[in-house]
Amino acid sequence: MYLDKNTVRGYLVYSFKKVQETNWIKNDMILYDFIYENPDALHGLLSFLRTQADQIHRIIYATQDDSFHHILLDPRNGTDTMFVLLAHEVNVEGAGIMYRVINTGRLFKLLKTHDFNGQ
Helix, strand or coil, X not given: CEEECCEXXXXXXXXXXXXXXXXXXXXXXXXXXXXXXXXXXXXXXXXHHHHCCCCCCCEEECCCCCCHHHHCCCCCCCCCCEXXXXXXXXXXXXXXXXXXXXXXXXXXXXXXXXXXXXX
């Protein structure tokens, strides 16, 4: 949590995950939330994460911010995968697919007997 004059300006929610089952010291830090209100809060939270460098292997953060990697000194993701010329892999990206319904009445007719897990 980043405080400014007793006011929360940013916070992290995270957990640790073992990298190897046989090595209890080597862990990844999984970030679930990375919320900040201003650049000072961002800097404070990043400073906290930096202090964890001796305790964690990698920080894993799923974000929809296309520009987040620009704030990192080294945005590589640890795979050492190289692309053409000198391009390093910096993230793994997925896109959620949202299907468009163009005939709502027909959709409900087709699904009238379908059970959506008791909903």
